[in-house]
Amino acid sequence: MNQQDPKQTLQALRKQIDQLDSELVDLLRRRSLVTSQVGQVKSQTGMPIYVPEREAELIQLRKQQATEQGVSPGLTEDLLRRIMRESYATQDGEFLQTNPSIEKIVIIGGNGALGRIFVELFERSHYAVTSVEKEDWHNADDCFADADLVLVCVPITVTCQIIEQIPQLPANCILADITSIKSQPLEAMMANHCGPVVGLHPMFGPDSMGMVKQVVVVCNGRLSEQYQWLIEQMRVWGAKIQESSAQEHDNSMAFIQVMRHFNTFVYGAHLAHESPNLQLLTDFSSPIYRLELAMVGRLFAQDPELYADIIFNDLKNVELLKRFQQRFSEAIVLFENGDKAGFIKQFFQIGNWFGDYSKKCLLDSKKLLLKADDDKMLR
């Protein structure tokens, strides 16, 4: 350190940092030129966008270099993953078409948030796609004539109703839906069409960038060999395909969607009634508590109809909720009796049930909170 005024020294160092950061932006520009060429090659040959082995190798090489040069390997990995996410999102070229004999795809609700994503993916794969909306229904017979695939992308409440209104489809036409419950829509499709039928549940919201790395649940209906090209097409788009029966799928969803949303709703109702000072709550919270609170708050910025539809969809789930309430009472008794030992015993039992998953959750959520901290998120 020289004898200069520290403010001047700081000024000079900050200029150097700005220069280096400017180099970084230029490096990103040059990298994206190369990755968009990679995207072109892949789309022309149908190679998958996401190649886990290549990604792992790329990261491994750089972490090794980082360690040798005294740079944090964790930092290096985080930056590369973020850069790669961007490059998946911007490899918006074309995709290989897995079945060039398909001449007409009809997407019911293709202007909706999820429908749009499918329209775009099909178009980028050189299929002819028609969207059908409510206002086109008067012309339904024309819309569906000669369709090779009809994909239902409408809100959960109207899915079955819409399926029943679809006019008779060509015998070889594939009928598919993307609703987040599967038993009822699949039944409705089977009853309404005698050709190939498949229920899909793509596990991503409208914010997701395409289908890369996302899970799509496939519930087979009928004549599965005829829609294998569709499954393959989703793989080309980057999806991870997971087969399941509709019942098994819906049972799992009851725990995740119905239970969790219901509980969050009640938690929000409780807070609103008790009405603590929300600003103090967040001011006095460490990142994990802010995240807990954000997970409640976020529900109420969304469409209540959607959540009403999900929760009220199946009256069978009332029993599940009543058992939850019963367990709540039991836990209150532990508290009232000051029975810490009973609490701790149950805690361990639950921990055993979760197994290694709970450790993974803890590690992942810690990593995630560090990321949230970078951005002063959740504040």
Next chain:
Amino acid sequence: MNQQDPKQTLQALRKQIDQLDSELVDLLRRRSLVTSQVGQVKSQTGMPIYVPEREAELIQLRKQQATEQGVSPGLTEDLLRRIMRESYATQDGEFLQTNPSIEKIVIIGGNGALGRIFVELFERSHYAVTSVEKEDWHNADDCFADADLVLVCVPITVTCQIIEQIPQLPANCILADITSIKSQPLEAMMANHCGPVVGLHPMFGPDSMGMVKQVVVVCNGRLSEQYQWLIEQMRVWGAKIQESSAQEHDNSMAFIQVMRHFNTFVYGAHLAHESPNLQLLTDFSSPIYRLELAMVGRLFAQDPELYADIIFNDLKNVELLKRFQQRFSEAIVLFENGDKAGFIKQFFQIGNWFGDYSKKCLLDSKKLLLKADDDKMLR
């Protein structure tokens, strides 16, 4: 695109990417050399590590450049924030000492997870620090003689008990604690020491990287002018200071810590009893549901004693939980009656109570989920 074999083309492009990524690592190395010089200048002059305006300016400049050069400004911002987080964590040089007349700091529990962080921060600020653990207690009189500051960093269950056992301290010695509840420890400190007293609640866990950007709640006890140097010292470490009364602090904590942990405990108990297939639950979940589940699972990888201590700490909170349960029953009635309209009406009322905060939660959690996706976290 040339006429080459696409595999060869891809190979060549990947080499170019590796070359560019290697440049990135080198850039990080050069940048960290400069930021460590910045750290030195700051520590010698007591300038704060975290300067929000400089950070905002730095990011703004690069986002502008990115936009001009066709690079994603969002990507640029994310990368810079991640790089800066690392540079805060590694600016592990010295700190300005705000009160050079302090000769002896005693930290009770200085070998614990949070205690260690304080020991390190004080030492990097040139204070003489002594840790006192259980096994040193037989020698307590010597340990505390001539102390200028005694900081209690022990688990919540034993805080008050330990405070009562501290031998008489010098009249000008500051007595402080860092427990996550404040009323009882503050009372105990006031009763046990007639000199300066202050309750602190640093809002971060042991995983956090130092105190940069973290909130520390300050509950004034007595003779606050005598511990202003300590508050200033925490500011030098990067903390954001938030004053509060102990009661106000604890009321807020009941909602965040007691309510939320209790609810999560019951949710975990319910899952463990119902015992759905956990693998299917995560396989069938979109990122937001995986995060919901992870927030439950993570509890059970932690110390049950800690959570028992937090929840069972104040029997008053039983009433809060009972009212929660009452609201749960009321919501079940809505469900049983198929009263979607009632659900939606309440949903809006709760949304109104949350106000803009819920929108912020939604945006932040979406951003966070994209980050989780980069790393295949929560899977």
